[in-house]
Amino acid sequence: MDAIDVRQIVKSFGDFTAVKGISFTVGEGEIFGLLGPNGAGKSTLIRMLVTLLPPTAGTALVGGFDIVTHQDQVRRLIGVIPQAMTSDTELSVEENLLIFAKLYGVPREKRKRLIDDLLAAVELTQWRDKQVRQLSGGMRRRVEIARGLVHEPKIFFLDEPTTGLDPVSRVAVWEMLRKIKAERDLTILITTHYMDEADKLCDRIAIVDHGELKALDTPGRLKAAIPGKNVLEASFAPVPEGWTATLQALPSVEGVTPHDNIFRIASGNGPATTMALMSAAAQANVTVQSLSVQSTTLDDVFVHYTGRALRDALHDAPRLDISHMRR
Amino acid sequence: MYRTWAIIERELRRFRRSPTLIVISLLFPIVQLVILGYAFGGNVRHLTLAVVDRDRGVPAVKLKELAGSIAANAGTFEMIPYADEGAAILALRNGRVNGVLTIPPDYSRRVLSHAAPRVALIEDNTDNFVAASMGATLNGMIGAANQPAVTSQRMPGQVTLDVVEIYPYVPYIQYLLPGSVVMSIFMMVMIGGGIIFIDDKARGLHEGYLVTPITKFELIAGFVLSGAIKAVLAGFVLMTIGSVIAGIPHPFDPLRLLRMLAVIVMTALALISMMFLLMVRVTDPLVPRAIFGVLNTLLYFPSGAVYPQQGFPGWMRVIAVADPFTYAVHAFKSLLLKNTGFAAIGGDLAYLSIFTLIAMTAAVRLFRRTL
Structure with a gap:
């Protein structure tokens, strides 16, 4: 069974169609990258998959459960790192994890062991009692990665986890994800607009632009195909x-x-x-x-499929207003 | 100088693009002008006066007719006849009437025999404005009763009004305390349930909740109860400190503290439900800050916290009837200034419960578990 099976999914906000009928599947244990500039529809797509937004048409199965009709089962299976830094700055690192362990109903006897393991995995053990506000952006991201895994999800969604981080922190986040992935039975879906990140980290990549799927393959084959x-x-x-x-x-x-x-x-x-x-x-x-x-780099692949360089697309595409999406 | 102009230009452009803020910033002083303008100093009318006639003679009937004409014309009070003085005083203590006019059994005899006839006004002096208005009106009425058509000389046959106050003197600081307790609850609800709630939403913190298996009901209950706990703490602390500052007699009477706690809890629930309903679809962090002042003025001043509602014009009494502050202030006044039991505040608690239920139901219906 595929971990994620997206079927002709569509999302419109009024007249604007952010996702125009995308289909793909993600195999179990894969690291799957959604690559595209801001405003390409990546975040909208991931928000539908994690049940934050109801699709306008079409649907998707996550872990075998329909995201429209079986939201609760989907939510139990997945871990999510939203695009915005959503860790609680007023709470300590450990408190952040504890609250989410409770929200996911992780039994008391498992909580401590899980949190210890995760803090070690993201190398924050010595920071566990520090308030998140005292941490750097990269460390905060690692807190969120640990938080997203606190209930041992099978499928992990990360929406631009390295956006806004410095190059060193970005590499640290990749390393961490790779290590975590190696230690657990986990499928990862990650969105990014960094080509090198997608290239190094992902087993397969989907290039998304203007709400459409432009190409989907392994980074190697995508590069070979152009x-x-x-x-x-x-x-x-x-x-x-x-x-x-x-x-x-x-x-x-x-x-x-x-x-x-x-x-x-x-x-x-x-x-x-x-x-x-x-x-x-x-x-x-x-x-x-x-x-x-x-x-040939993924940049060239992107130019080939979308007709423009990603760095230009980054400037062209209007950044989607989040408040507009919430309405 | 060009740089200064650049800043001015930027500020004005920014200003023009926030029409809601402009409207609210102009609305606030207007609301304050109108509400405060009518909240203070209006003629206190529509009071209720219990009349206990233990005499039933012709002079007593004449006196009641005079009172009836005041009720019908000036409308300062409405008369409610009571057969039993005990029942009338109980109604006075429980706030159902504002004063009791007692005509003693020997009134007619004394009037006819010119033997210094007296009537008594027993009044609820916890509201000085109400007491003063009632006393002045009845004194005027007695004066009129003492002006016979034929004779005009002062004589022992003239009626005097004895005013009896049933509570110790209430200084204005004590009169204001109930409103301040409600305000402390409101402030905490506004900050915890309004500003922080919307800030967390805007920062995406709620997104973190929404991807967990938490149900809509669990999520709302979590928001509402945490807000209520904070508001109850604020109310309780203010009630305690305020009682000591204002010199409320026996501030730590355990039975009263228990009743106060019940009112604080219900007020907190009512206000947090109202706030949740107002904020359920809001995403802009400026909105709760902008409506803070307007809401404060609109709820606090018509509640009877600073001046009796009987002095308000009709439209403001309509606001007052719906305003949850009204019932909370009334209940706190009963408990703090009159030390009454649940009988006097049952109606207030009932209104606050119904208000909570309606606001919460509407908020739950409007709440969306998606972005």
Whole structure:
């Protein structure tokens, strides 16, 4: 049985459709990533799966239970880390976990052992009596991860758990998740807009944009599926007439996308294309202002499927107002 | 200077985009003007006067006719005839009447024999405004009774009014104390059940609750009862400290403390239910802060906490009838100033219970267990 089975799920807020009929399944024990810019519908999707929002149409099975008709059973099975930092800053680390253990009805005799184990897992044992307000953002996130696991859920939902954290804390959160995952029988669904995070952490990735599922596969296959093994990014001065066509004609080139002054060149053989590009530029009396050669990344995958770079999409997409969603 | 203008421009743009706040900030002083303007100093009317006629002679009937004409014209009081003086005084202690006019058995004989006839006004002096108005009106009435059509000379046949106060003198600070106890409960409800509740909601803390298997009923009960516990503590502390400050006699009488606790608990439940109903669909943290003042004025001043409701215009009496503060203030006045039993506050507790039930039912219906 699949841990999560999403079936043609739709969510509209008035005239605006945030999620436009998405379907996918997540296998048991998988780390599944939902990747997309802000406003892509990731949070709305995850909120429906964790029973915070009722879907407008369609449904999903989580742990075999329908999120519309069997909300209570779903809630017992899942652990959730909402996007906002929702740990209670006035309470201590341990009190935060204790309150949630009680909310989930964890029996008294199990509580202490579970909390001890979790605090050790997120490396907060020595901070257990500190008020959460005294902790850094990364530590607070770890408190929330521990809190979400306090009732030993089978399926763990994390909505952008590393947004707003510094790079070191982000890596610490990934490590923690990987370790926790290794020690327990857990399926993880995580949303993120960080490509590297999705690449390193996830078994499979779904790319979501404008409320639609654009692609779904393992990070490796997603990268392999798009043209070229390498991507060259270069800028030139001056840019002669028909330059795009010239670049297109270089050896091993599989595609050229001009973007302002920068040309993204997908290539099956990075070094060969680079050599040819340099000599073509010299012949045409064009200065190469900048040149970089990279292996294909998820960024390129994203550009391929959505037609724009994720960093642009991050700026384009209006940040969804949460209060608007609550109404 | 450009930088100053930039700040001014930003502030004014921000201001224009919060129409609710603008409306409420203008509404508040208007509400305060109107409510306070009519809350103080109105002519106290519509009092209830128990009349015990133990004489039944013609002069006594004349006196009652005179009182009847005051009731019908000025409307200062309504008359309720009582056969038994004991029952009338019990009604006075329980707050059902504001004063008892007693016509003694020898009244007619003394009037006719010019032997210094007297009538007595036994009054509930816990409300000085009510007592003063009642006393002045009846003194005026006696004056009129003493103006016969033919003779005008002062003579021993003139009636005098003896005023009897059934409670020790009540200073204004004691008169205000019941309202302050209710206010302490309201403040805690407003902060705990209004401001912190919406802040937690806005910070996403409630989202954490909503993903657990907690039922809607358990969640609401948790919010309401925790709010009520905090409010009861506030009310109890204020009642104790306030009683000592205001010099309430025997402030630690255990039986009264127990009755007070019952009223504090019911008031806390009624107010937290009202707050929960008002806040159940609110998400903007500014809203509870903005309505704080308006709600405070609208509930506190019409409640009879600072001036008797009998002095209010009709529309304000309508507010007063619905206002849960009215019943809480009345109950606390009965207990603190008159040391009455449950008989005097049964109606108040009943209203507060019904109010709680209605507000809670509506709030539960409006509460959504999703975002």
